[in-house]
Amino acid sequence: MNNAGMKKFFYQASVFTGVCMIMMLQRAATKHILITDAAGKEIDRSFSEESFNLLISSEVSNGQSGKLTIPLPKSVSSDDIILEDRYIDHELLIYIDGREEGFYLDNAVLTDLDIIESAVCISENDSGSVCLDFKLDGLYANESSLTESSTIEVSFFKPYDKYDNIVVVDPVAHDTVVERNSADPLEKDIPLDVALLLKGEAEKADDRSTKFYYTRLSAGEVSPERVRELIDETEADIVLRIGTESYENHQDGVRSYYNGEFFLRGFNNAEFAGLMAASCATKAGADVVGVYETNDDILSYSQVPSARVSVGSLGGTQDQERLSDKSYKHKLAEGLYQGIMQGIEEIK
Structure with a gap:
């Protein structure tokens, strides 16, 4: 290949690389990954820099059956957690003042309950603080506890x-x-x-x-x-x-x-x-x-x-x-x- 051909090749390669980079940056704003939810169905796990669908695993132990178990970063204590029961909207919000950015990208919540319609992690800041938003299929009372294994366990009940x-x-x-x-x-x-x-x-x-x-x-x-x-x-x-x-x-x-x-x-x-x-x-x-x-x-x-x-x-x-x-x-x-x-x- 002569010098002119080499220059043309490198120019085309540079343009192609630049276009790919632009496309990657555009797509990074909203990515889609198929995951398996608590019911065993494949769902589209879309996410952006601000929010993403939580990983959900139905592989629970006997003690976790019938509950929602949420893993926590090791640095999180009870003072870093706020639960907001928006029962009028059938939502449970859990605010976690964490210090491990991206923790819930890799760590799944555990549950075999079929009452959870959606579970989303919303970033509150750049240091790892998040809001976990659970949309339920109806109105439920709930009780929560912080376990020694650094998890939140939530049980749900019908009020009556x-x-x-x-x-x-x-x-x-x-x-x-x-x-x-x-x-x-x-x-x-x-x-x-x-x-x-x-x-x-x-x-x-x-x-x-x-x-x-x-x-x-x-x-x-x-x-x-x-x-x-x-x-x-x-x-x-x-x-x-x-x-x-x-x-x-x-x-x-x-x-x-x-x-x-x-x-x-x-x-x-x-x-x-x-x-x-x-x-x-x-x-x-x-x-x-x-x-x-x-x-x-x-x-x-x-x-x-x-x-x-x-x-x-x-x-x-x-x-x-x-x-x-x-x-x-x-x-x-x-x-x-x-x-x-x-x-x-x-x-x-």
Whole structure:
């Protein structure tokens, strides 16, 4: 081959190499590998720099059967792990502050459960911190433990198989913001504030026989369809909606609403609504304005003791002030918790 031919050959080889490198870099953003999942099926394990499908192995020992076992880097301790149960979305998120980048590219989670629809590892930073996102085929309660062999073991249960009493709490979202005379606009999501304080009361009591589920624990709304699904999935024993009144110049105090269509033997909706209003108002030092029948769609759907408690009026002179006071909202939450527990005693 003469000099001209050699130059042409090297030029073409260089171009070919450059094109290959560009293609490799483009494809590196999303790769696809066929793996075997817990059910023994081949699945497409796609991944990018930010996330990838976790390796799943169904080769579990006797002690691991019926559980989800997650390996951990040796440097991870219990202080580096946070579990977030997003039951409303049928998800379990496990945040691991690790220090071994790429650990879950090579280390499989172990399970022979068929309730896991997807398992994804999401990179939180460049040093190995990740979020493991498990999508489940329904709503499950779970218990987790950190083992001596550096794994997390998670067991799943249907709520009604695990708990004696189940309460669904629905903080009703409002769009109304009421202007106050001498301060900032009144915070509009009072029901969420009270629900979060109620959650704290329930957790402080540490009643392992009673489980509280909340339709939301952050800003935003949940559709009525999803609320009804949560009531069904949990097989709730009690349903409580928390709201406020938004009418101008409305009388200050606590109101309670119930569905009169279903007459529940022994402890009906009207009795439960009256109990909740009295307990909430007494604890907070407020007046009970009244207990009313309503056609509320969620209360009409529920066939267990259910009520909507309006904790105050955004247009009331006194309520405008005290609904901005966290200590007052805390008393409202304490009253709601006490009312719920009394209601549970009534339906036993």
